[in-house]
Amino acid sequence: MEIEIAxxxxxxxxxxNMTAVRAGDDVVIFDMGLNLSEVLLHDDVAVERMHSLDLIDLGAIPDDRxxxxxxxxxxxxxxxxxxxxxxxAVGKLAHRYDAPIVATPFTLELVKDQLAGEERFxxxxxxxxxxxxxxxxxxxxCELEFVHVTHSTVGAVNPVLHxxxxxxxxxxxxxxxxTPVIEDPIDVERFSELGDRxxxxxxxxxxxxxxxGRTPSESVARARLRDVFDSLADTDxxxxxxxxxxxxxxxxxxxxxxxEIGREPILLGRSMQTYATTARHFDYPIPEDVEAHGHRASIERALRRVANEGREDFCLVVTGHQGEPRAMLSRMARNETPFEFDAGDAVVFSARTIPEPTNEGQRHRLETLLRQRGVRLYDDVHVSGHLRDEGHYExxxxxRPENVVPAHQTLSGIASYVTLAESQGYTPGEDVHIPRNGTTIQLAE
Ligand SMILES: [Zn+2]
Structure with a gap:
């Protein structure tokens, strides 16, 4: 059977991200993603109203032609x-194919959110x-299987086409x-079985x-977070x-x-509310009695309550860790909400700045504003959701794949992986491929 990877x-x-695999007469598409940095660069574009072809030209969605x-x-x-x-990009591209959309229950809910927000198609x-x-x-x-994996969101799988x-x-x-805190550990045994077959x-x-090295577990991020929160237990x-x-x-x-440190958590921001609702629907441990506000009027009501009852009794969990200008944290730092930062307030970034010029500029602006107001900053209380080199070796x-196709990086990022694969006996251009967007790899005849 002919096998091709596009x-x-x-x-x-x-x-x-988007990949298509053809096995004989059958094609399976994996993922239809957005390029966030291209969208960020064009801050004035309303993605939900744009045509697919214009977004392809912008480099914001995959060129699925x-x-x-x-x-x-x-x-x-x-x-x-x-x-x-x-x-x-599901709302822009999926309608072009007469095929079902397949995902885990949690991911499928997020796909539905995307489709509900799409205004053009x-x-x-x-x-x-x-x-x-x-x-x-x-x-x-052929047959499609899902293998459970651990990542920086829940419900993640590595799909396998047999x-x-x-x-x-x-x-x-x-x-x-x-030890991923709220889900099962990664199913590495299944990967070994696949290797045997x-x-x-x-x-x-x-x-x-x-x-x-190795990407630390989520339980490491949790311990670091606890350390920061414990250190703030007596602040007012x-x-x-x-x-x-x-x-x-x-x-x-x-x-x-x-x-644990006696503060009432309140989730603020549209995506905080969306994910909290979806997470509760699947019984992930976001307690029902934790308030989550996504709309401007209810966010402002909640922030007025914080101001009235005393800021020392609350922990605001907000969107905007990359300094996105329209997200909660930037709006709060610019005094555009009923909340105003004071000297001695603390902001914990449980995220890493995505190393990309637009992000870095926005984060710099946000941090400068916060520091000017005397806010204490706890940065990078975080571990990544992606494998490092020791994970790649494992x-x-x-x-023990016959062919390796590095993805999810620029050419220089892919080069590091190709070097790693070479050290394991693979040969660039032969069984470790160096793809570009729009190439097709022939694997079997
Ligand atoms: Zn991801």
Whole structure:
């Protein structure tokens, strides 16, 4: 059976991930993501109203016209997890394919949110919910499986397409976490079993390629967070924490530690409210009695209550860790809300600044404003959701893939991974591929 991999997006940048795999007459698409830095650069564009082709020209979404060149029919559109660089283009692209959308229940809810916010296109693809360990048939001879992985959001999987020529493992995104705080540990045993049965190709998350060592567990981030919160137990200023709203484990830890030091946590910001609602729906531990406000009027009411009852009794968990100008933290720092920072207030960034010029500039502006007001800053109380080099070695050992396809990075990021694969006996251009957006890799005839 002929097997081809079309590397559509995310092979020249960290963002807009999309890959299509053809096995005989059947094609499976993995992810349809947004390139956040391109969207940030064009702050004035309303993505939800724009046409796909204009967004493709901007470099904001994958150029999926390459899928039309594959000689097969799309049988499924599969999402690995709910981050925007993986699901953010679903509203723009999925309607072009007569195929079901397949994802874990949590990811599927986030896909539905994306589709509800889309103003330009109607999407009526069937939505199929699938749990890790389950499979569905793809065409007559292939099968799709989900393997549970750990990442910086919940409900993440590595999808696997089983073909008569071996498995194609879509490895975006994960870290090898054996103590992930609120979910099961990563299912590394399943990866070893897949390796024993034969892996034709492994598409790898190279976000952190070239970084030495092992990505720490979420329980390490949790311990660091507890250390910071304990140190703030006796302060009587405001306490504001910010992290990725999608990072349910992290938000849950912040809520727990806020309560431990006698402060009432309040979640503020549109995405904080969305994710808290979705997380509770799936019984993740964001307690029902924690307030979450997403709309401006209710946010302002909550902040007036904080001002009236005493800021020392609350912990505000807000959006805006990258300094996004319209997110909560920047608006609070600019005094655009009923809350005003005072000297001695504390802000905990449970996130790392994404190393990208737009972000770095915005974060710099935010931090300067906060420091001018005498705010104490706790930066980078965080661990990454992506594998570092020791994780990459372990995955190669477990899967022993015939072919490796590095993804989720620029060319220089991919180069670090190619060097690593070479040290494990792979040969660049032969069985470790160096793809660009829009290339097709032939794997079996
Ligand atoms: Zn991700």
């Amino acid at each position: 590397t559509i997006g995310g092979y020249e940048e960290v963002g807009r 390459a899928v039309g060149d594959l000689e097969g029919s799309v049988r499924a559109i599969v999402f690995s997890h709910g981050h925007l660089d993986h699901v953010g 109607e999407t009526d693809n069937t939505l199929v919910s699938m749990e890790p360990g389950e499979t569905i048939p793809i065409g007559a001879r 073909t008569p020529e071996g498995a194609v493992v879509y490895g975006l995104d994960k870290r090898l976490d054996h 034969g892996v034709l190709a492994y598409i790898e998350d190279c976000t952190n390629a070239g970084r030495k 200023g405001a306490l504001v924490a910010t992290t990725f709203a999608s990072h349910v484990a992290r938000v849950a830890s912040i809520v727990e530690f806020a309560r 995955m190669l050992e477990r899967l």
